[in-house]
Amino acid sequence: MKLNVLDVTLRDGSHSVRHSFTVEQVRAAAKGLNASGVPYFEVSHGDGLGGSSLQYGLSKTDELKLIEAAVSECTTSQVSVLLLPGIGTKEDLQSAASLGVKMARIATHVTEADIGAQHIELARSLGLKTVGFLMMSHMAPVEKIVEQAKLFESYGAEIVYVTDSAGAMLPKDVTERISALRQALQCEIGFHAHNNLSMALANTIAAIKAGATYVDGSMRALGAGAGNTQTEVMAAVLERLGYETGIDLYNLIDTANDVIAPLMQQPQEITGSSLILGYAGVYSSFLLHAQNAAEQFGIDERDILMKVGEMKAVGGQEDLIYEVAQNLASKREVVP
Amino acid sequence: MKLNVLDVTLRDGSHSVRHSFTVEQVRAAAKGLNASGVPYFEVSHGDGLGGSSLQYGLSKTDELKLIEAAVSECTTSQVSVLLLPGIGTKEDLQSAASLGVKMARIATHVTEADIGAQHIELARSLGLKTVGFLMMSHMAPVEKIVEQAKLFESYGAEIVYVTDSAGAMLPKDVTERISALRQALQCEIGFHAHNNLSMALANTIAAIKAGATYVDGSMRALGAGAGNTQTEVMAAVLERLGYETGIDLYNLIDTANDVIAPLMQQPQEITGSSLILGYAGVYSSFLLHAQNAAEQFGIDERDILMKVGEMKAVGGQEDLIYEVAQNLASKREVVP
Structure with a gap:
């Protein structure tokens, strides 16, 4: 079976290098990805087009310059951009398309596909391969994900992604979600x-077995939290399992070794913090707030994250972290 | 279901820190493991008792001193040692037992359980919990593993391990091996x-589902090659899956963060080299030879490792690497 691998090193990896990618780095990575036969790769600020800001982190280099450099290296690979409605704008998408981008992924919280309707329609009208990207998919029950995926499909998405933003899923969670989408949708499914x-x-393997045909990875696992599926490892394992990816493994390993490894600012390990983020199932942006609140109230940051995870808090609800911390601290004081 | 987690940070991790563990480091890690309720942990040179040598790497500190320090910190955890017949001796095992070690794991190549017979018998006679440890288990067909495991059981092993030394297995490989052993053996099974x-x-999860009740991990994944199953991550995921391990997760994470992370000499990532070792299914000790041979004959080290893996070369057959390299180079010259 033919699978479509999409490498997100130059987008999700942006988080891990604090949005410091340079034109030279992007050019070298793009050249390697193209030569390795990776069909799609994504270039954007970590939080998508227009993400460069004080809130989400300023990009060292204008992402349009990075996209332009990436496109210029491609003879067979196609460049994708990510856009979160509310962060990126329709103008951003038009600018990216004019640079030769071939795919747009419109990303919303798993329960908010409707805010992506206009962007999906615009991406289609620009002739881009168009994707609906359901973030934090572990937080919604299967029926909700099906409902939201159908919305994306109805707007014109050609692929709908289940996105495990917090790294909180286990294979059975993936299987039940992707299987339900495979039954409910006509379009292709990604993970x-x-x-x-x-x-x-x-x-990722569970997703493929359940019907996903688009799978994301990043070289050296470079990405937010504990990083992504490692593209070069995935390519090797998929080959062992008998799937066709069209990827030249040695070329991809060389790119990971020679281009990505040297630009990493810290190893992409599973630290105590990233483990707890996945275990609690919360946004990585909650971590710093939880650490601050823990210090302020003299409690364990992990207790805060676990509680916030139970409450299914979402991005924008950072205030809740301090409330939870205060509650935990006051409860503790009651017990002698 | 109750599972027995065995932490190998202070043994397999010895490879990753070039056998440089100190008494203070071992004491701190042992204290943390004991406080976390990890039932077993292993302390030995990376290549087992008696491994300290020019060939396998000299230990900075006598392993008996490290074992003694570990035992002295244990109130509930029990200390294990690894022994490879031919490297460690019966005297080494007696010395370890006299220091208060409670478990001995006798490790042989997957086809050579018979060389462990006397050591298994000795370990039993010393009153130790006794394990047969079948290394490079990916290299043998299922029937061969069953035969060898039965040998270990017949010598007196109370647990037989399937050991994926090269990190070459996929879940179906694990499932078929452990399931076959579960059918054929009376004793417990480890992975x-x-x-x-x-x-x-x-x-590891596949192994548990197929019947394994002993599972190894190391904190921060510290171990040979790309490292081991990460103990603290395993503890979290097993809890999510409803298995009992008796482990205090926060305490274990603190030990990984505060004791192990600071002593790591390089991040425990999946590099291009460790990926190819797993993909080719060869001993990590082959890597340096393959690199030397690749340089000597002007070919790609990965081609050598893949070929050596196909030929199912085992430790001790390092000469084969140079023969393979020469063959690959001469073949290449024939093609214009």
């Missing part, structure tokens, strides 16, 4: 993993 | 993984 529970590749 | 293909934890 994007994070490795916080060390299950990124196992989850 | 030891390496993460070269990013599947260590997924393989």
Whole structure:
């Protein structure tokens, strides 16, 4: 079976290098990905087009310059961009398309596909391969994901992704979600993993077995939290399992070794913090707040993250972290 | 279901830190493992008792001193030692037992259980919990592993391990091996993984589902090649899956963060080399020889490793690497 591998090193990896990618780095990585036969790769700020800001982190280099450099290296690979409505704009998408981008992935929280309707329609009208990207998919029950995926499909998405942003899923979670989508949708299905529970590749394989035909990875696992499915490892394992990816493994390993490894600012390990983020199933942006609140109230940051995870808090609800911390601290004081 | 987690940070991790563990480091790690309720942990040179040598790497500190320090910190955890017949001796095992070690794991190549017979018998006579440890288990067909495991059981082993030394297995490989052993043996079954293909934890879960009740891990994945199943991540995921391990997760994470992370000499990542070792299914000790031979004959080290893997070369057959390299180089010259 033919699978479509999409490498996100130059987008999700942006988080891990604090948005410091240079034109030279992107050019070298793009050249390697293209030569390796990776069919798609994504170039954007970690939080998508227009993400460069004080809130999400300023990019060292204008992402349009990075996209332009990437496109210029491609003879067979196609460049994708990510866009979160509310962060990126329709103008950003038009600019990217004019640079030769061939795919747009419109990303919303798993329960908010409707805010992506206009962007999906625009991407289609620009002639881009168009993807609906359901973030934090572990937080919604299967029926909700099916409902939201159908919305994306109804807007014109050609592929809908289940995105395990927090690296919180285990294979059975993936299987039930992807299987339900495969039954409910006509369009293709994708899966994007994070490795916080060390299950990124196992989850990706579960997704493929359940019907996903687009799978994301990043070289050296470079990405937010504990990183993504490691593209070069995935390519090797998929080959062992008998799937066709069209990827030249040695070329991809060389690119990971020679281009990506030297630019990493810290190893992409599963630290205590990234483990707890996956275990609690919360946004990585919650971590710093939890650490601050833990210090302020003299409690364990992990208790806060676990509680916030139970409450299914979402991005934007950072205030809740301090409330939870205060509650935990006051409860503790009651017990002598 | 109750599972027995065995932490190998202070033994397999010895490879990763070039056998430089100090008494203070071992004491701190042992204290943390004991406080975390990890039932067993192993302390030995990376290549087992008596491994300190020019060939296998000299230990900075006498392993008996490290074992003594570890035992002295234990109130509930029990200390294990690894012994490879031919490297360690019966005297080494007696010395370890006299220091208060409670478990001995006798490790042989997957086809050579018979060389462990006397050591298994000795370990039993010393009152130790006794394990037969079948290394490079990916190299033998299922029937061969069953035959060898039965030998270990007949010598008196109370647990037989399937050991994926090269990190070359995928879950179906694990399932078929452990299931066959579960049918054929009376004793308990263990599984030891390496993460070269990013599947260590997924393989460990497959092993448990097939009947393994002893599972190895190391904190921060510290171990040979791409490292082991990460103990603290395994503890979190097993809890999510409803298995009892008796482990205090926060305490274990603190030990990984505060004791192990600071002593790591390089990140425990899946590099291009460790990926190829797992993909080719060869001993990590072959890597340096393959690199030397590749340089000498002007070919790609990966081609050598893949070929040597196909030929199912084992430790001791390092000469074969140079023959393979010469053959590959001469073949290449024929083609214009």
